[in-house]
Amino acid sequence: MTATTTLKDQLRRLVEIQAIDVHIYAMKLTLRERPAEIEALRQECEAKKSTLKKLEDKLKGIQVQQKDLDNDLKTKEAGIAKMEASLALLKTNKEYQARLIEIESLNADKSQIEEKILMGFDEVEAARQAVEAERAVVAQYDKDFQAKKKQGEDEMAIMQDQLKVKESQRGRLTPDVRPDILGRYDRIVQNKEGVAIVAIKDQACGGCYMHVTEQKLNTLKICDQMVYCDQCARILYLADEL
Numbered sequence: 001m002t003a004t005t006t007l008k009d010q011l012r013r014l015v016e017i018q019a020i021d022v023h024i025y026a027m028k029l030t031l032r033e034r035p036a037e038i039e040a041l042r043q044e045c046e047a048k049k050s051t052l053k054k055l056e057d058k059l060k061g062i063q064v065q066q067k068d069l070d071n072d073l074k075t076k077e078a079g080i081a082k083m084e085a086s087l088a089l090l091k092t093n094k095e096y097q098a099r100l101i102e103i104e105s106l107n108a109d110k111s112q113i114e115e116k117i118l119m120g121f122d123e124v125e126a127a128r129q130a131v132e133a134e135r136a137v138v139a140q141y142d143k144d145f146q147a148k149k150k151q152g153e154d155e156m157a158i159m160q161d162q163l164k165v166k167e168s169q170r171g172r173l174t175p176d177v178r179p180d181i182l183g184r185y186d187r188i189v190q191n192k193e194g195v196a197i198v199a200i201k202d203q204a205c206g207g208c209y210m211h212v213t214e215q216k217l218n219t220l221k222i223c224d225q226m227v228y229c230d231q232c233a234r235i236l237y238l239a240d241e242l
């Protein structure tokens with residue numbers, strides 16, 4: 001503790017500390033919230049990637065289906081060719097007619113498969129376009145995410161340095177304040193968004209604008225004890241008196 005021992009000196013120091021703490025509070029808040037913001041962006045990106053994966057799986061499914069249909073078609077064609085070749089070997093007209101009916105039936109099946117394959121082409125094309133479009137979306141999201149992540153991390157690194165500077169400035173002032181006063185001040189800083197000591201403005205608390213009684217104003221003028229706002233509990237002072 002240095003020679004600054006009067007309450008007025010203590011308050012003066014607190015006001016100086018407060019000027020630094022406003023920055024410290026804001027920086028700490030940003031440093032706490034920024035990683036969550038980056039994480040939210042990452043999750044958005046992952047969600048887009050998962051949509052892309054589903055579309056890719058759908059495309060693969062249709063392609064597999066097409067391949068199966070192609071195989072069915074080949075089997076059917078081979079069967080038809082075999083039956084057609086067998087026609088010449090048949091002995092009776094009855095057998096011949098029966099075989100022709102079988103071939104006709106196989107040809108009908110073949111037509112159906114060909115129809116499905118044709119429809120499948122459109123499905124493949126639509127699914128392929130959906131995949132392409134989503135790939136572009138994912139690429140853009142990923143690019144944005146990487147850029148914002150880098151920007152956020154760079155800002156945080158700079159802020160960490162600035163925070164160290166501010167904390168060291170603060171550290172030079174705090175030994176001048178009585179531990180009980182500083183302790184109470186610190187608690188208010190935590191509970192009141194970084195602002196613990198406020199000047200009276202127009203006979204009102206500078207923090208919550210609650211009217212301050214004449215009695216409190218007199219106590220503030222005398223300055224022999226700490227005065228707190230009845231509503232927000234912040235430490236009060238008169239700027240003219242310090």
Ligand SMILES: [Zn+2]
Nearest residue numbers: 205208229232
């Ligand atoms: Zn107040």
